[in-house]
Amino acid sequence: LAVSADIEGIFSAAISGDRRMLARAISMIENRVQGTLGALAALDPDRKRYAGSPRVVGITGPPGAGKSTFVNLLVTEARERGERVVVLAVDPSSPFTGGAILADRIRMEQHALDEGVFIRSLSSRGHLGGLSRAVGQVVDLIDAAGWDLIIVETVGVGQSELAVCEIADTAVVILTPESGDAVQAMKAGLLEIADVFVVNKSDRAGADVLLRELELAVELDESATWNAPVVKASAITGYGVGDVVTEILRHGDWCEGEGASEWSDRQGRGRVRTFLDLIGEDARFAAFVALNSDKAALKQALESGESNPYRVAAEYEA
Amino acid sequence: LAVSADIEGIFSAAISGDRRMLARAISMIENRVQGTLGALAALDPDRKRYAGSPRVVGITGPPGAGKSTFVNLLVTEARERGERVVVLAVDPSSPFTGGAILADRIRMEQHALDEGVFIRSLSSRGHLGGLSRAVGQVVDLIDAAGWDLIIVETVGVGQSELAVCEIADTAVVILTPESGDAVQAMKAGLLEIADVFVVNKSDRAGADVLLRELELAVELDESATWNAPVVKASAITGYGVGDVVTEILRHGDWCEGEGASEWSDRQGRGRVRTFLDLIGEDARFAAFVALNSDKAALKQALESGESNPYRVAAEYEA
Numbered sequence: 001l002a003v004s005a006d007i008e009g010i011f012s013a014a015i016s017g018d019r020r021m022l023a024r025a026i027s028m029i030e031n032r033v034q035g036t037l038g039a040l041a042a043l044d045p046d047r048k049r050y051a052g053s054p055r056v057v058g059i060t061g062p063p064g065a066g067k068s069t070f071v072n073l074l075v076t077e078a079r080e081r082g083e084r085v086v087v088l089a090v091d092p093s094s095p096f097t098g099g100a101i102l103a104d105r106i107r108m109e110q111h112a113l114d115e116g117v118f119i120r121s122l123s124s125r126g127h128l129g130g131l132s133r134a135v136g137q138v139v140d141l142i143d144a145a146g147w148d149l150i151i152v153e154t155v156g157v158g159q160s161e162l163a164v165c166e167i168a169d170t171a172v173v174i175l176t177p178e179s180g181d182a183v184q185a186m187k188a189g190l191l192e193i194a195d196v197f198v199v200n201k202s203d204r205a206g207a208d209v210l211l212r213e214l215e216l217a218v219e220l221d222e223s224a225t226w227n228a229p230v231v232k233a234s235a236i237t238g239y240g241v242g243d244v245v246t247e248i249l250r251h252g253d254w255c256e257g258e259g260a261s262e263w264s265d266r267q268g269r270g271r272v273r274t275f276l277d278l279i280g281e282d283a284r285f286a287a288f289v290a291l292n293s294d295k296a297a298l299k300q301a302l303e304s305g306e307s308n309p310y311r312v313a314a315e316y317e318a
Numbered sequence: 319l320a321v322s323a324d325i326e327g328i329f330s331a332a333i334s335g336d337r338r339m340l341a342r343a344i345s346m347i348e349n350r351v352q353g354t355l356g357a358l359a360a361l362d363p364d365r366k367r368y369a370g371s372p373r374v375v376g377i378t379g380p381p382g383a384g385k386s387t388f389v390n391l392l393v394t395e396a397r398e399r400g401e402r403v404v405v406l407a408v409d410p411s412s413p414f415t416g417g418a419i420l421a422d423r424i425r426m427e428q429h430a431l432d433e434g435v436f437i438r439s440l441s442s443r444g445h446l447g448g449l450s451r452a453v454g455q456v457v458d459l460i461d462a463a464g465w466d467l468i469i470v471e472t473v474g475v476g477q478s479e480l481a482v483c484e485i486a487d488t489a490v491v492i493l494t495p496e497s498g499d500a501v502q503a504m505k506a507g508l509l510e511i512a513d514v515f516v517v518n519k520s521d522r523a524g525a526d527v528l529l530r531e532l533e534l535a536v537e538l539d540e541s542a543t544w545n546a547p548v549v550k551a552s553a554i555t556g557y558g559v560g561d562v563v564t565e566i567l568r569h570g571d572w573c574e575g576e577g578a579s580e581w582s583d584r585q586g587r588g589r590v591r592t593f594l595d596l597i598g599e600d601a602r603f604a605a606f607v608a609l610n611s612d613k614a615a616l617k618q619a620l621e622s623g624e625s626n627p628y629r630v631a632a633e634y635e636a
C-alpha cells in the first residue's frame with residue numbers, strides 16, 4: 001500500500017511537470033513495476049489527445065535511412081514554434097541493428113540542454129516482448145503531462161515498427177534507394193499505415209524508381225481518404241527537408257479537420273488493441289505466478305516432458 | 319464436432335506420413351484454426367524429441383550472411399546419411415528484409431523434388447504476432463511425424479530470432495564482418511543462446527577481429543558447460559563449411575551425452591514458455607470475443623475514448 005501511494009506520487013509529479021519524476025515513471029513502466037497500471041488508469045481521460053489533438057509523430061525506416069536527421073529537424077522546427085517536445089527512441093534490441101540507436105542519441109546532443117526537449121530511449125528487456133505496450137503507456141503518460149509534440153523513432157526491424165506506427169497520429173516512413181523496393185513496404189503493411197513517405201538520399205541511383213513505385217501504390221489504394229504524399233529529400237544537402245516537415249504538419253491539420261472521424265477511429269482501435277494486450281499479458285503473468293505456487297505440479301509435468309504444453313494449457317484453463 | 323473430427327483426421331494422416339496432410343495441418347496451425355490445439359494436445363508425449371533425441375537446428379543471422387547456403391549444405395549432408403529433413407523458413411515479414419527469404423527459397427530448388435525433404439515457409443500474418451508460437455507448434459507436429467532433422471531458418475530481425483533459437487536444440491548464429499560487431503550479438507543475448515558461431519565471408523576485412531571478439535566472449539562466459547565453437551568459413555569458396563556441419567553434429571552428440579541434463583532443462587523451459595504463451599493468447603482471444611458480444615459496452619468506452627485501456631482492463635478483470 002505504501003508502495004502504491006509512492007507510485008501515485010511519482011506519476012502525479014511527472015504529470016505536473018517534474019522531469020526527474022517523469023524519467024522515473026517511464027522507467028517504472030518499462031520495468032513493469034507493480035502498480036503502474038493503476039496509476040495509468042487514474043490518468044485524466046479528458047486530456048488533450050483523447051479530446052482530439054493529434055500530436056504523436058512516428059518515424060520509422062531501415063537503419064541508415066536518415067531517421068535521426070529528420071527527428072532533429074522536427075524538434076528544431078517545433079521549438080521555433082514554441083512547442084515542448086519529447087523524443088522516444090524505441091530500440092527493439094536486435095542483435096544486428098542495436099548500434100545505430102546509440103549513435104543517433106549522441107547526434108541529438110544539440111537539444112540535450114534545452115528544457116523544452118525531453119529525450120528518452122526505450123528498449124526491450126530480454127524476451128518478454130511487450131515493447132509496443134510500454135511505448136503506448138509512456139505516450140499516454142507524456143500526453144497527460146501536457147507536452148505538445150511526441151516523436152517516436154523506431155528502427156525498422158520486424159513487427160515493432162508497425163505497432164509503433166499504429167500508436168502514432170502521423171506515421172512517417174523513410175526509405176532510401178538502397179533500402180529495397182517499395183513492393184516490400186507494401187507487403188509488410190506499411191502502405192496502409194504510412195501517412196508520409198520520404199525518399200531520402202534522393203540523389204542516388206534508383207531514387208526516382210522508388211518514388212514512382214510508392215506514388216503509384218498510394219494512388220492505387222482507393223480506400224484511403226488521405227493520400228500519403230511521397231517526398232524526395234536529401235537530409236545531408238538539406239534538399240526537400242522543409243517539405244517533409246510541411247507534409248507532417250499538413251497531416252496533423254487533416255487529422256483535426258477533414259479526417260477527424262477517421263483519425264478518431266484509428267485512436268479507438270488503438271485503445272482496443274492496448275486493452276487486449278493488457279488482458280493477454282496479465283493472464284500470462286498470473287499463469288507464471290501459479291506455476292510457481294499452487295500449480296507446481298503442472299510445471300513439473302512440463303519440465304519433465306511428462307505432458308505437453310497444449311495438454312497442460314487445457315488442464316489449467318479447465 | 320464434425321470440424322474437430324476432421325482436424326484430428328488431418329493431423330493423424332500428417333503424422334502417419336501424408337505430405338499433403340502435413341502441409342494442410344501446418345496451414346491450420348498458422349491460421350489458428352479452432353481445434354488445432356486439441357489435435358496437438360493429443361500428440362504422443364513419448365515421441366522421440368521428448369524422450370531425448372535432439373534434432374532441431376536453428377539457423378539465424380542478418381540478411382545476406384549466407385544462411386541459405388548453410389541450410390542447403392546441412393540438407394545435403396543429412397540426405398547423404400539417409401536422414402529425412404524438414405526446412406522451416408521463418409519470415410517475420412519485415413518491410414525491410416522480406417525479399418531475402420523468397421530468393422532463398424528459389425535457391426533451395428535442388429531439394430524440391432526430393433521426397434525426403436519437406437520445405438515450408440512460415441510467415442507472420444498482420445500484427446497478431448505469435449509467430450514463434452506457430453513455429454513451436456509446427457515443430458511439435460513434424461517431430462511427431464517422425465522426421466529425422468528439422469532445420470528452422472530465420473532472418474535476424476529483432477526478438478523473433480531469439481525465440482526461434484530457443485526452440486532449437488542447436489542454435490547456429492551466422493555473422494559476417496559487415497554485419498556489425500560481436501558486442502551487439504552479446505547485448506542482444508545471442509551469446510547465451512548460440513551453440514555454434516559462424517564467421518562467414520571470412521576473407522573480408524574485419525573477419526579476424528570478429529572471430530577473436532566472439533572467441534573471447536565465449537571464453538569469458540564461465541557459466542557455460544558447452545563452449546560454443548567459432549568457425550571461420552566462406553560459403554562461396556567452400557572454405558570451412560565442412561567444419562560448420564561437423565560442429566553442429568558435435569553439439570547434437572553433446573546434447574545426447576555429456577550435456578543431456580542441460581539440454582533437457584532447456585527443453586523443459588521451452589515447454590513452460592509455450593504453455594505461458596498459450597494462456598496469454600487464449601485470454602487475449604477470449605477478451606476479443608467478449609468485446610464483440612456481451613462486453614460491447616466496454617468496447618464502446620474504448621472506441622469513444624470515454625475511458626482508457628488500463629481502466630477498462632481493471633473493470634474487465636474484476
